[in-house]
Structure formats: structure tokens, C-alpha cells
Amino acid sequence: MGRKPIVIGIAGGSGSGKTSVTKAIYQHFKGHSILLLEQDSYYKDQTDLPMEERLKTNYDHPLAFDNDLLIKHMKVLLDYRDIDKPVYDYKLHTRSQEVIHVEPKDVIILEGILVLEDERLRALMDIKLFVDTDADLRIIRRMLRDIKDRGRSIDSVIDQYVSVVRPMHNQFIEPTKRYADVIIPEGGHNHVAIDLMVTKIQTILEEKAIL
Numbered sequence: 001m002g003r004k005p006i007v008i009g010i011a012g013g014s015g016s017g018k019t020s021v022t023k024a025i026y027q028h029f030k031g032h033s034i035l036l037l038e039q040d041s042y043y044k045d046q047t048d049l050p051m052e053e054r055l056k057t058n059y060d061h062p063l064a065f066d067n068d069l070l071i072k073h074m075k076v077l078l079d080y081r082d083i084d085k086p087v088y089d090y091k092l093h094t095r096s097q098e099v100i101h102v103e104p105k106d107v108i109i110l111e112g113i114l115v116l117e118d119e120r121l122r123a124l125m126d127i128k129l130f131v132d133t134d135a136d137l138r139i140i141r142r143m144l145r146d147i148k149d150r151g152r153s154i155d156s157v158i159d160q161y162v163s164v165v166r167p168m169h170n171q172f173i174e175p176t177k178r179y180a181d182v183i184i185p186e187g188g189h190n191h192v193a194i195d196l197m198v199t200k201i202q203t204i205l206e207e208k209a210i211l
Helices: 018-028 065-077 134-148 152-179 192-209
Strands: 006-012 034-038 082-089 094-102 107-111 125-133 182-185
Touching: 006 018, 006 152, 006 182, 006 192, 018 034, 018 125, 018 192, 034 065, 065 082, 065 107, 125 192, 134 152, 152 182, 182 192
Parallel strands: 006 107, 006 125, 034 107, 125 182
Antiparallel strands: 082 094
């Protein structure tokens, strides 16, 4: 089989709008052969650690992710074979017993804060995007999300942002911008950039005679 799926990596900080960009691209190709793989599904299994140790996990650090498993699964999908994607249990701070069966598709969107950080992952991508949004907007979006969806207090969100999220963003996420083919400012609100990406993906698909 000569053809292989197209892989689009979409990175950016927490609250940058990368999920909105991902959804916009995904929606455009809905009905075609496309799948979304979130890096968040591949947080490391911590079953062997006591709960107090699990609670210390820094989810914004590259070491929190099981990239070996993610890369293995990506290669299986690129070979047009099925995978069983892990499911992460945020209440228990470890991988759950569940898995989600995923069938291979012609377009794979890999989305996550640090998908451009690992050279092995970058090597599998055809298009690398970085969604770049000002820090003040990112913290406001994160605050609204965490308070509304996760029942967090303003103090706890700010404390986590200042002590963990911001330094991790500056140390690990922001530097991966240089690996991106395209930097999209202002995330999901940037319809021009999203339209350009959709057109580019369409062109690649047509060249590969997938569509």
C-alpha cells in the first residue's frame, strides 16, 4: 500500500484555542475519513503509585505523557491498523481500565499542549500547527473553564497557573513554536487561518487521491 494517512499536529498552551481550531478543521472534513487523537489520553499510567504521589503529578510537564505508547499507536494507525486508545481517569489520577477502540483513517489530527515537543512525534507529522494566544486571554479562558466545568475556586486556579502552568508553558510549550509550519494567532477566532489550513489539507488529500 503506497498511501499513508496525513498527520496534522496541533499544539499550543492551555486556553490558547487549539481545541477550537482542531474542532473547526475536524468539522470541515466530517463525513470524510478523519480521526482526532488527544495527547491528554496518553498521560502515564500511575496505578502503581499511592494517591498522595499521584496528586503531585505535573500535567503540564513533558514527563507526564506516555509518548512511547502514543508513538507506538500512531505508527499502528499509519499502517492502517486499529488501536485501543487509553482513557485517563482524572478523579483517580491514573489510567482507567477502559479503552476506546479506534479505527484507522486517512487524516489524523494529533492535538495537545506538547505534541511538538517530542522529535519522534514531529517526525510523523505532515503539518505542524501552533496556536498562539496572549497569556492574559489564556488564563481568563482557563479560569472560566475550571470554575464552571471543574468546580474550582478562583484562588486555586490562579495559584496553579502561577506555580505550574505559566512556568511550564514558558519552559516547554512556548519553545516548540519554532517547530511549527504555521502559527495561528488567536485560536478558534482566526477564521482566515483555519480556512487556509482546510484548503491546504484538501490539496494534500487531492494530491494523494484520498478524497
